[in-house]
Amino acid sequence: MSEQSNNTGFATNAIHFAYDAQQEQGALNPPLHLSSTYTFESAEHGADLFAGNAQGHFYSRISNPTLDILEKRIACLEGAQSGLSFASGMGAISATMWTLLQSGDEVLADITLYGCTYAFMQHGLSKFGVSVKFVDMTDTDALASAITPRTKLVYFETPANPNMRIVDIQTVCSLARDAGAISIVDNTYATPYLTQPIALGADLVIHSATKYLGGHGDLVAGLLVGSTDLVNQVRVEGLKDMTGACMSPFTAMLIMRGLKTLELRMQRHSQSAQTVAQYLTDHSAVKHVYYPGLVEHPQHELAKKQMRLFGGMIAFELNGGLESGKALMNELKMIQRAVSLGDAESLIQHPASMTHAAYTPEQRAAHGISDTLVRFSVGLESVADILNDFDQAFSACHEPSTGSLMAKDKAVIRNQTLDQLRSVRHLTDCV
Numbered sequence: 001m002s003e004q005s006n007n008t009g010f011a012t013n014a015i016h017f018a019y020d021a022q023q024e025q026g027a028l029n030p031p032l033h034l035s036s037t038y039t040f041e042s043a044e045h046g047a048d049l050f051a052g053n054a055q056g057h058f059y060s061r062i063s064n065p066t067l068d069i070l071e072k073r074i075a076c077l078e079g080a081q082s083g084l085s086f087a088s089g090m091g092a093i094s095a096t097m098w099t100l101l102q103s104g105d106e107v108l109a110d111i112t113l114y115g116c117t118y119a120f121m122q123h124g125l126s127k128f129g130v131s132v133k134f135v136d137m138t139d140t141d142a143l144a145s146a147i148t149p150r151t152k153l154v155y156f157e158t159p160a161n162p163n164m165r166i167v168d169i170q171t172v173c174s175l176a177r178d179a180g181a182i183s184i185v186d187n188t189y190a191t192p193y194l195t196q197p198i199a200l201g202a203d204l205v206i207h208s209a210t211k212y213l214g215g216h217g218d219l220v221a222g223l224l225v226g227s228t229d230l231v232n233q234v235r236v237e238g239l240k241d242m243t244g245a246c247m248s249p250f251t252a253m254l255i256m257r258g259l260k261t262l263e264l265r266m267q268r269h270s271q272s273a274q275t276v277a278q279y280l281t282d283h284s285a286v287k288h289v290y291y292p293g294l295v296e297h298p299q300h301e302l303a304k305k306q307m308r309l310f311g312g313m314i315a316f317e318l319n320g321g322l323e324s325g326k327a328l329m330n331e332l333k334m335i336q337r338a339v340s341l342g343d344a345e346s347l348i349q350h351p352a353s354m355t356h357a358a359y360t361p362e363q364r365a366a367h368g369i370s371d372t373l374v375r376f377s378v379g380l381e382s383v384a385d386i387l388n389d390f391d392q393a394f395s396a397c398h399e400p401s402t403g404s405l406m407a408k409d410k411a412v413i414r415n416q417t418l419d420q421l422r423s424v425r426h427l428t429d430c431v
């Protein structure tokens with residue numbers, strides 16, 4: 001399995017690709033190469049390595065044999081030529097942008113972005129003379145008219161964090177290509193098991209491996225894949241000289257352990273999310289559910305086209321105001337209140353009372369975050385227990401002591417038996 005094969009399946013590649021146990025004394029798992037530096041055979045060998053005339057490792061900020069396996073594996077899973085690892089998703093994003101941009105350039109980014117990516121573009125890049133225009137990339141006419149000869153990069157997430165908008169990868173990347181711009185897709189929410197943007201025309205794909213790729217909430221890491229030319233450029237400029245945000249071999253080992261179950265986990269996350277999304281849709285406490293697997297999602301057809309399954313992330317809006325979100329957060333028992341996503345544990349967060357509590361309601365509105373928006377990362381627990389936790393929390397929110405939450409009919413909720421909920425159409429029926 002050390003050679004790339006187009007004939008092996010996703011899960012097989014996620015488990016075996018780029019590693020041959022027989023080369024490592026039969027060790028089933030790749031060894032951890034905990035070496036900061038690498039010895040040269042001779043002075044001439046050292047010179048050749050530094051000049052790029054010989055292949056090999058010389059310092060672990062630039063490359064490392066353990067990271068090498070992970071980088072080849074993620075490139076294989078994404079259908080890309082090369083991969084590169086970083087200390088965090090933001091490390092990957094900043095190293096890539098700093099490599100590809102210079103003062104006077106312009107970036108076009110989608111209006112919905114992960115908060116720190118938005119901050120990096122809005123406040124970080126502007127300090128260095130790079131301008132960033134935010135456009136609604138679900139509106140390809142708006143995008144086409146926003147691209148100018150100065151546009152160097154086109155950047156988006158799909159599904160977008162946190163409102164689950166879907167961007168048409170093929171259309172946007174071909175517009176970028178025609179304009180001579182490099183397209184970058186943040187594939188954190190979908191993972192390569194659900195979507196492979198490179199095959200749809202993307203130049204580079206970025207991951208916060210902290211999320212589904214690691215999958216167990218025990219690491220922070222980033223990955224980049226794309227053409228060998230572009231990835232090498234980011235390695236020797238953005239990573240080596242600008243950010244130095246290299247991944248530790250120990251983290252690479254944990255990500256490779258996570259990748260072994262990525263297919264299984266994404267299937268279960270997606271299946272449970274479909275059930276939970278349906279439950280929330282039918283619940284009178286809930287005003288709106290954003291999940292691409294629901295036929296009501298305005299881009300359901302596009303999601304079906306570019307996603308194998310619909311993933312484990314749901315956003316929803318409650319009836320009531322900010323207090324209704326707070327009350328729900330505080331009544332949940334098994335579901336954990338936390339940022340991040342893609343873990344075995346179900347994680348919930350209410351931006352208006354938690355991550356964005358310091359914003360004014362006007363500022364939140366400008367960022368598309370309503371006071372009742374809730375983001376839910378559906379975990380791998382028994383789905384009945386996830387539904388039960390929502391049920392008991394919604395019921396508790398009814399009590400006058402927790403405020404005038406949702407004007408809903410208790411009897412309706414009681415009649416929604418878990419049996420009915422379990423019989424909702426599963427994901428496999430709609431892809």
Ligand SMILES: *Cc1c(COP(=O)(O)O)cnc(C)c1O
Pocket residue numbers: 088089090091114116117157161186188189207208209210211220221222
């Ligand atoms: C978390 C996240 C990031 C940032 O990654 P870190 O590993 O936290 O640095 C980038 N994009 C998306 C979509 C994310 O969810």
